Amino acid sequence: MPLWTLLGLMEGKQTAPWPQADGADGQAGVIGMPRYHPERCTDACQACADVCPTRAITMRQTAEAGDGKAGRLNVDYGRCVVCQLCTEACPTEAMTPSSDWAFGAARREDLVWRTPPSAPVAPDAKSRRSFRRSLHIRHVDAGSCNGCESELQALNNPFYNLHRLGIFFTASPRFADLLLITGPVTNAMLTPLRATYEAMPEPRWVMAAGTCAVSGGIAEGGYASGHGLDGVLPVDVYLPGCPPNPAAIIHALLMFLDRIPQRVSGGRLDQ
Amino acid sequence: MNAGQQIALQPAQLRQTATRLRDSDGRMQMAYAWYPEPDRIELRYVATEATQNAFAVWRCIPAGPVPSLATIWPLMGWYEREITDLFGLEFSEHPQPQRLVLHDGANPICPPFSPKYPPDLPVQPEPVRQAVPEVVGAAADVQLLPFGPVRADVLESGEFLFFYIGEAILHYQPRLFFKHRGMEKRFEGLSAPGGVVVAERVSGVGSVAHALAYCQAVEAAAACTVPRRASYLRVLLAELERLYNHLYYLGHLCHTTTLKVGEAQGKLLAERAKQINAKLTGSRFLRSILTAGGLRRDLAPQGWLSAELEALREEYAVYARHLEGTDSHLDRLITTGVLDQRVAFDQGATGPIQRASGFDRDLRRDHPYAAYQELPLTVPVRKSGDAHARAQVRMAEVDESIALIQRVLLLLPEGPIATECQAPPKSEGLGWTESPRGTLFYAVHFDDRGKLARVKIKSPSFSNWRVFPFTVHGSNMMDYAINEASFGLTIAGCDR
Numbered sequence: 001m002p003l004w005t006l007l008g009l010m011e012g013k014q015t016a017p018w019p020q021a022d023g024a025d026g027q028a029g030v031i032g033m034p035r036y037h038p039e040r041c042t043d044a045c046q047a048c049a050d051v052c053p054t055r056a057i058t059m060r061q062t063a064e065a066g067d068g069k070a071g072r073l074n075v076d077y078g079r080c081v082v083c084q085l086c087t088e089a090c091p092t093e094a095m096t097p098s099s100d101w102a103f104g105a106a107r108r109e110d111l112v113w114r115t116p117p118s119a120p121v122a123p124d125a126k127s128r129r130s131f132r133r134s135l136h137i138r139h140v141d142a143g144s145c146n147g148c149e150s151e152l153q154a155l156n157n158p159f160y161n162l163h164r165l166g167i168f169f170t171a172s173p174r175f176a177d178l179l180l181i182t183g184p185v186t187n188a189m190l191t192p193l194r195a196t197y198e199a200m201p202e203p204r205w206v207m208a209a210g211t212c213a214v215s216g217g218i219a220e221g222g223y224a225s226g227h228g229l230d231g232v233l234p235v236d237v238y239l240p241g242c243p244p245n246p247a248a249i250i251h252a253l254l255m256f257l258d259r260i261p262q263r264v265s266g267g268r269l270d271q
Numbered sequence: 272m273n274a275g276q277q278i279a280l281q282p283a284q285l286r287q288t289a290t291r292l293r294d295s296d297g298r299m300q301m302a303y304a305w306y307p308e309p310d311r312i313e314l315r316y317v318a319t320e321a322t323q324n325a326f327a328v329w330r331c332i333p334a335g336p337v338p339s340l341a342t343i344w345p346l347m348g349w350y351e352r353e354i355t356d357l358f359g360l361e362f363s364e365h366p367q368p369q370r371l372v373l374h375d376g377a378n379p380i381c382p383p384f385s386p387k388y389p390p391d392l393p394v395q396p397e398p399v400r401q402a403v404p405e406v407v408g409a410a411a412d413v414q415l416l417p418f419g420p421v422r423a424d425v426l427e428s429g430e431f432l433f434f435y436i437g438e439a440i441l442h443y444q445p446r447l448f449f450k451h452r453g454m455e456k457r458f459e460g461l462s463a464p465g466g467v468v469v470a471e472r473v474s475g476v477g478s479v480a481h482a483l484a485y486c487q488a489v490e491a492a493a494a495c496t497v498p499r500r501a502s503y504l505r506v507l508l509a510e511l512e513r514l515y516n517h518l519y520y521l522g523h524l525c526h527t528t529t530l531k532v533g534e535a536q537g538k539l540l541a542e543r544a545k546q547i548n549a550k551l552t553g554s555r556f557l558r559s560i561l562t563a564g565g566l567r568r569d570l571a572p573q574g575w576l577s578a579e580l581e582a583l584r585e586e587y588a589v590y591a592r593h594l595e596g597t598d599s600h601l602d603r604l605i606t607t608g609v610l611d612q613r614v615a616f617d618q619g620a621t622g623p624i625q626r627a628s629g630f631d632r633d634l635r636r637d638h639p640y641a642a643y644q645e646l647p648l649t650v651p652v653r654k655s656g657d658a659h660a661r662a663q664v665r666m667a668e669v670d671e672s673i674a675l676i677q678r679v680l681l682l683l684p685e686g687p688i689a690t691e692c693q694a695p696p697k698s699e700g701l702g703w704t705e706s707p708r709g710t711l712f713y714a715v716h717f718d719d720r721g722k723l724a725r726v727k728i729k730s731p732s733f734s735n736w737r738v739f740p741f742t743v744h745g746s747n748m749m750d751y752a753i754n755e756a757s758f759g760l761t762i763a764g765c766d767r
Contacts, residue, residue, distance in 0.1 A: 007532060007589075007593060026542070026546055031554065053465055082558075084567075146761050146763040147478070150556075151555075153519075153538075156538075157539055158538070171424065186449065188448065188451065189428060222457060223392060223456065224451050225453060
């Protein structure tokens, strides 16, 4: 037997059983989106909004009728870059570190804090049925920091082994079902991105992976960067995170294929 | 840690001073422009004098086109073109006066870094085909392959033009900066702590190196001293970053030489390293820990990290031994993409790339920062300049990084992890790190309110992308992917 084959076999099975069976998802210790506890906010405090670098947290301008429980803040996890500055600035633990990272959502509004959370919308399962066990993805880097690419590349390492789930990256947009986009969409990438989308056969879907693709992230605006995919392409899956970890990407992809439920609505995970 | 003396130069003195630097075994590092006042632009050059440990900073106030230094220091060509694109400043007698950062067809109303440029106004590029070099002679035999910016697999965006006959590459031209996000401008107006969040997101796989260089630049401006525990933990973080980057590099290199199990093993080891990162810091990219003045929170590596790293090292040692004993792998690496020592110096190669071409240089040892002064460091150097040498340097650095981390864990002092760090208005500082890919500089300038007025980033991939094409011209197509992988470049760091 060739040496490397033997070495590979001697390593034994390295792939995590998750998500098909219970077991480690590889994200032990990962700090995710800060968790918002509106009841702990105190009047006149805006420490978190002041330090938030991407305006994921802003102060509510006017108290809307009957939303005493909604709190004083607008919290948009589609803008959060997971920098944890708010959890450090908050004097009353209204923003706390958490391990919440499974933030894949079918609707942009599911990422915004809302009380009570609206029920997750049932995905358009019918049109995707024939793709459930065989999905081909074309990735386009539209100006990322390469953090997202690093995690996307990790999907095919033996630990996550994306192939086992029937999900593949493909070289040509002609063979792709899903366009997975990272980065805020820089001016120079706008035309190549649109051309790639146009080259895809229908039906075709779009996933915004990482906070930059969802909303522009830390690089948003200025002379060179856009504001994510909204207004550029129709988005079917939003996955904020900076970057989203490989398990979060797998969760979002399986959610898109209607193989596991969406976990986020109203800006928080089901517990 | 501060830059050495600042020297004011007239534009007419630049070429003479640059020539003297070259003839006295000095080294040019980078150049950038900034606006000390809204109506006054200033050029800065950062250089290493052979006789001094500190970096020299030249200041020059231009009046009209500035003499280009690119014919004396070829590596300066890109810095000058970037300044022309973003600041509108012209350089006379530039050998390559084309656009670099902004593409042909992008026509901003005024240079984007001008104080007159409106905030959040995008520079709309006109889709214009780039002018390509003309082929003279047997033009009919030469094929042109434009590849990108959307390439195969999960890769960063960039466009590569190949002129080739059969397998032989006549000429290779990368067209980068599709990913230019204007990151340096994102710092403007931020307070010092806010800048760390931006610096961590310039190049994701260099989060620690970028944040650390930035923090050290702010600390130089504020003249504050980081507590010893924090400076030791900074070494720990920087070496953990090198570790997962180099392990991934080896796996990816196996991908290009089609050594499948070697690829899987390298990427599995990189995954383990990332999981260790998350366990230690909460972030697989070691983010949200560094801040100017020290660390944002303490880390608890004692009692577990040493054993996990030792387990990783043992597996890595077996892996590395087999890589070095696999003829099919080595056959693709040896003599592939040779980078001549002279070209490496002239074009500004850095990090493992220059160390694989015979230069014994490493900022951790030559211009120590954090706690590197107190830690012994062996710098691996190879002379052959081929893909194998570049892989060997990184393989040796994996061992070196693990040894450094283990030493940090032994010596880690107790005590505070942060000190007050407030940069005064109108102050400035220079910070640097030896990132996994080479030298990284941050120059920061504060305005009269104590907010960031200008941040310049010199990333290692900006340097090494400049060098890389010199190893592709005259090589062959089937070695290209191996050669590119052996450089271990990022595009985000280069494009910023």
